[in-house]
Amino acid sequence: MTDIDSITLESVRQAAQALQGVTVVTPLQESVYINDLLGARVFFKLENLQRTGSFKLRGAYNRLRQLTPEELKRGVIAASAGNHAQGVALAAGLVGTTSRIYMPEGASLTKIEATRNYGAEICLFGETFDDAYQEALRVSEATGRIMVPAFNDPMIIAGQGTVALEMLDERPNLDVLVVPVGGGGLIGGIAMAAKAQNCRVKVIGVQTESVPAMAQSRKAGRLVPASNGRTIADGIAVKTPGDLTYALVERYVDDIVTVSEQEISRAILIFLERSKLVVEGAGAVGLAAMLAGKIPLGMGTVGVVVSGGNIDVTLLNRIIEKGLVEEGRQVHLKTTVGDRPGQLAKVLRRVAELHANVIRVEHERWSPTLSPAEVAIQMVLETRNREHVQEIVENLRIDGYNVSIQS
Template sequence: MHVGQELTIESIRQAAKALQGVTVMTPLQESVYINDLLGARVFFKLENLQRTGSFKLRGAYNRIRQLTPEELKRGVIAASAGNHAQGVALAAGLVGTTSLIYMPEGASLTKIESTRGYGADICLFGETFDDAYHEAERVAQETGRVLIPAFNDPAIIAGQGTIALEMLDERPHLDVLVVPVGGGGLIAGMALAAKEQNCRIKVIGVQTDSVPAFVLSRQEHHVVEAHGGRTIADGIAVKRPGDLTFELVEQYVDDVVTVSEHDISRAILIFLERTKLVVEGAGAVGLAAMLAGKIPLGLGTVGVVVSGGNIDVTLLNRIIEKGLVEEGRQVHLKTIVGDRPGQLARVLRRVAELKANVIRVEHERWNPQLSPAEVAIQMVLETRNVGHVQQLVTKLREDGYDVEILN
């Protein structure tokens, strides 16, 4: 059956009614700092503040609420890198059924524990979402549980499309929607809803260049599989688009662009520092695309979907540290001095005089490249900016230290 026969603007409106009291009306807010940085007016739809920390509850609940009493007795099963898992687990509990979730073995620990906390049974399988999904399909056939797709289902797509209704109700004059793209359920539903209300609105999808499945599929004009690498945007690391979502994207979406891991990291850091929002990699790709110049800024007022905030704390810590290094606010230095009393104190005193703050120091004697009379000193220093780093290194070298920047 053609997807258009099953999915309409009316089905999205019905989903919106069903979600009242289940999901929250997330804020649509702008940041003066980001507006000034980009030279455009940008509104962020903060689905990272949604129940379960992402938009996924919308589609999951809209699908599960339509199960028959007999299907509810059998329970549901799903595959997910984390966010769909939490949506399904919570939705299943709300309607009174059980859930079994297959997740990739490398899934975020935070997402695994959160999903379990919503009452789901968890099985870890395979390296990717696609591995977990194929296993969930097999188990569904064996057990009779109802498989709840992450994206390739009209009810799922309709639920996700409710985000566009909320955004355009609040800001009817948005000219562009920028939407993260993994399997395509979110952008498919949003694009249909938006274009049915305003045929002139532009809808642009964003993928990580590590797994650009939709970009490749659009180039070939049919669904193809992307053989990508690892990405911090695990929520959109889907190798193969859905056939239903691809059809809708081809019909309603104006463009799909890609961003690098560096772009995503920078966007996460800006969200955290400038807007005080915790945003996961998939949720940050819209801002990343704008920062990287992938979205034309002359199109008018932009609405960006921040799809989730379920990021592992250890990953966030690594992103913060790398971001500080790139901005010159942290530097890793190494120098070699004579192994005599007072040498370390002398170096650190000079660092303090140059207004750098010592975060960590390592004293290294074991390196076979050092002579027995030498010791290597590695320092992690807090600095103001790139200019301060350059001044610090120059002054230390003028003092006779052979300083190496380890960044």
């Protein structure tokens, strides 16, 4: 029996039984707003509400629960951008062993601190997940700690496949499953478990355009490493998928699409504003793909896996501000006026008449581009939409202000 054949519906069901009382059955939730926006019925599997903030605890615990007493004494080691790290750290504590986690140097501070709080020893190494993985592998061989792969392991994959069992148990009529793809453990387990129950269900993976390793590998017909692109979807920024997960994708996954960073940002913002959900970049790619029209919505009822919610708050703040600017709900304007009393008040009064809310104002005299008789005024305004921004700019120009929109 090959490794891929060892991952069966029965192994996933055994994992589900073992996970009772360890993980929670996360909600499968729909949004009227998003349904109307897409013109389809969509249910979101909210693994961002799972313990540790992502699905990763499922696979990690399923792997660690099968360690022998001797292996428990040696401890475990893993590499992760953050979510697998937290899953392994918590699972290690639950089964009574120690954990050491290697994370990329640029890993989210939120994920680093959360992993440490679960009891793991943290080691930062390299720029990417793959760098951290190679170092963890080297240390595992040198110390005897048990390596816990992030995705390329039958027991990890079976644990992740329990997501599909819960989705189809609650909504057996789901026609399409949309799943984030990094190393492929999540989609591999879900696709196998879903197809074993209903061979007609379609499984579509979503990756970021910045690190599309599985999509490129599928197109090439062999494992192809991706370049080290920068992405806000760090949870799926895997340079090289596993041979086992790649084989599962080849056998069970119907298609893989990619999304841009801007599309991911928009999806994060919609989740936050419309569904009151904090979702990380990797967890938002499914919605991003649908909003961008990259997944056909005429195939029936859709289930989308929201894989995690562990997003750094500083990144979330940047995404919110950038998203507001792109939607025309915030604008940064600059103009130059005479350096005389009352000029700033006059500009701000006119902005108020145009029904914009002033968030921030800077009054600058010292720029070398200004004459001694001039002052620059920079304003960040809260606006309704792009049309409102245009209305404000046009009216200020009619009033004689040389206004420009700042990027």
